[in-house]
Amino acid sequence: MERMSQALSWVLLVLRDQGPVIRRFSGGGTVIVDKDTVFVTFICNKDAIPGLQPYPRPIMSWNSQIYEHVFDKACNFQLRENDYVFGNHKFGGNAQSITKRRWIHHTSFLWDYKIENMAYLKLPTRAPEYRLARSHTEFICRLKDYLARSEFIDKTISALGSHFSMEHVELEPSQQSLAADFVPSSREITMQEMEEALAELTSEEPAAYSLSK
């Protein structure tokens, strides 16, 4: 019942504010992203990292060691369960997609955030143990409070340079490099789909809907 009510509250908020919702193909929970979010994604062949098994924990553990060279020891950076934290405050969430020959490891770094946007994120049914039922504002922290954006980017690139040869490329995809029949599996959820979800939720839980109106 509680899980359904949470889902219903979330759908109602999104429909009210008409914010874009993207369903990504990788795992992980719901995140709020904005113009300040820093994304770092590794797209690797299965054998790209010598000695690394293509499973969630090994990949995450390897990835966290990259960032150990980015943050000062005083920040108390660590990988805690599945999150990147300073102490016990989360500033980065991870998601992965693993296929037979490749894997993706993706981190969304919370550079800054608006408190009102955190209203979209209720206490999740499946929360990390270290969260200890804290509200979002007590649980997360802003990466910008720890170092400058340019410093974070430069140090991350430098840390990567000890593992890979680095080359800067432009992000705009070349049309010729995409297969003609390529269909992205990540996509934006339409408002119609959100309204259909609302109809389904309210038909299963009419009492919760009447209370939340």
Place this chain on the structure above:
Amino acid sequence: MALRMWASSTANALRISCSAAKSAGLSPSFSITRCFSSVLDGLKYAPSHEWVKHDGGIAVVGITDHAQDHLGEVVFVDLPEAGGSVSQGSSFGAVESVKATSDINSPVSGEIIEVNTKLTETPGLVNSSPYDDGWMIKVKPSKPSELDSLMGSKEYTKFCEEEDAAH
């Protein structure tokens, strides 16, 4: 780096694979420093860690204890519908653990005749009962000889040991 990852993998093995062994009626045999995932006789295994049981012209497919142990807690299983077809070595669905989606590859080619709908409501069956209640699809094999190319239990056990030792 390798030692830390091995320790993490071992901690997961002690927590999860021993319970899977119990559910299969096996007595877990492990030392304080190492625990092996369970491997059942009578099944065939793919190098991508799926198992297949061929019985009465029907192939039942799932992922192994080794796979569920390394993937972690499964929260969603994306399976195709019955009536579709699968090809050996190709993806037919995905398992989503807490932070990762992982492809599931079919060890045989053929027509999907049944899908385990229990996994929709209880995806954790993949963790708790990977060889039994956590089965994923049933296939009518179009090329039964493909089973000959798969590993038996002893071969797969050795394969897993070598894979874990190499990392």
